Amino acid sequence: MGPRLPLLVAALASCLLPALGCVICDTKVVEALNSLETDYLPGHLGAEHHKNVMERVKLAVQNFKELPLDEDSYMGVVDEATLEKASWSLLKDLKRITDSEVKGELLVKELFWMLSLQKDTFAKYVAQFQKEAFCPNKCGMMLQTLIWCSTCEKQVHACRKSLDCGDRKINVHEMEDMILDCELNWHQASQGLTDYSFYRVWKNKTETLVSKGKEPTLTKTMVAPKDAGTYRCQLDTVKSSPATIIRFHVTVLPKRIVEETSSSNIPSQAEVAPDEITWGLTKPSTTLQPLSSQSPKVENMLGNLLAGLLSWGFMVLIASITIL
Structure with a gap:
């Protein structure tokens, strides 16, 4: 305590x-x-x-x-x-x-x-x-x-501890986003806090203000090797004294290498038969099939109709002979 x-x-x-x-x-x-x-x-x-x-x-x-x-x-x-x-x-x-x-x-x-x-x-x-x-x-x-x-x-009770809240080591790859988070778990419960200030610390011990505001994070997109170095965050209070001080040591790593893989759905030239290659283009995999003039269902319908007509004609013929 x-x-x-x-x-x-x-x-x-x-x-x-x-x-x-x-x-x-x-x-x-x-x-x-x-x-x-x-x-x-x-x-x-x-x-x-x-x-x-x-x-x-x-x-x-x-x-x-x-x-x-x-x-x-x-x-x-x-x-x-x-x-x-x-x-x-x-x-x-x-x-x-x-x-x-x-x-x-x-x-x-x-x-x-x-x-x-x-x-x-x-x-x-x-x-x-x-x-x-x-x-x-x-x-x-x-x-x-x-x-x-x-x-x-x-x-209002002031609970005073060491203002130095330590160092953080941050590793980020080139062309990716760098996020420095200055918020501690007790900040939201504290009274009288004002702004978070982020500074770039140079080798000669001088500092450059990078951002200042209510947001506890500093975000820089698509970092480059020149962004590596030391940053300092300071949270100020209404009493004109800092509440916390945190330093970030940023290392920019080489860009990630993403391996590209060919789609398995596209066949290579070796997988295509020689006779299917014509002037660098593959023949369509489907061919047109000749259509029959009449399908089996149509043939059955015509056969039944013809049988019915023959039966009807035969009955008419028998009726005519009987009348005569």
């Missing part, structure tokens, strides 16, 4: 004695507790118990802060995403209780059992934040908006 972390832990420890619980910093939680007191308790708990129960409930929520002060578990600060998750979990369980219409002593037991479980859930979320989301930068300077549980105020 860096050398400044123990000082931050000590500072937090000194101010957390009168602190509020972080969950109570969410206005939605405050509104839900007020609704529990004014809307739900009057019809589900004796009036003589209202004040005592609500005092204990609010104290239990405030005591979510009573976690071990440790850089891996709790330091008295959370980010907005962690507070949102913890608040949503508490509100969901509180609504489940009020929707059940539970009353009396059972209501009191349900409330405090739920708050005990939610405190464990809050501790889990905060530990995850401390491990993964609090100052996740391994190098550079990250500006992070945090909620301080002691006052429920938002403050």
Whole structure:
């Protein structure tokens, strides 16, 4: 976490004695507790118990802060995403209780059992934040908006590490595209970032600005040997100081050799018979076949018609003889 972390832990420890619980910093939680007191308790708990129960409930929520002060578990600060998750979990369980219409002593037991479980859930979320989301930068300077549980105020915390984020070796073939990527995984979570600036670094240590803007990558198409060398990327912040610095050492390799293969569907001259080659052209592979004057189906039709006519003529002849 860096050398400044123990000082931050000590500072937090000194101010957390009168602190509020972080969950109570969410206005939605405050509104839900007020609704529990004014809307739900009057019809589900004796009036003589209202004040005592609500005092204990609010104290239990405030005591979510009573976690071990440790850089891996709790330091008295959370980010907005962690507070949102913890608040949503508490509100969901509180609504489940009020929707059940539970009353009396059972209501009191349900409330405090739920708050005990939610405190464990809050501790889990905060530990995850401390491990993964609090100052996740391994190098550079990250500006992070945090909620301080002691006052429920938002403050920007600067997590400072070495600005030098190392060197990258890039190999690219001639006539292909060179892409230099300056973005680190924590950049999008950081506050107050401005522009990425890419510089060409020459052998005499001078630099030439190549590009500047919001895009974290520098792309050069169809590179040539003259594009080989050292490049430097710098991400600036609103505080006029760089957040990260990365150097790229680019090597331009020879152009890739692409082997051309002939199509297997085109026969070579050796595969064509000699008698099929005439003046460098191959004869068509198909020849015209003579058509028969009549197909078998037509012949059958004519034969049946002729037989029918003969039969009809014979019957007419017999009828004529009989009449005579």
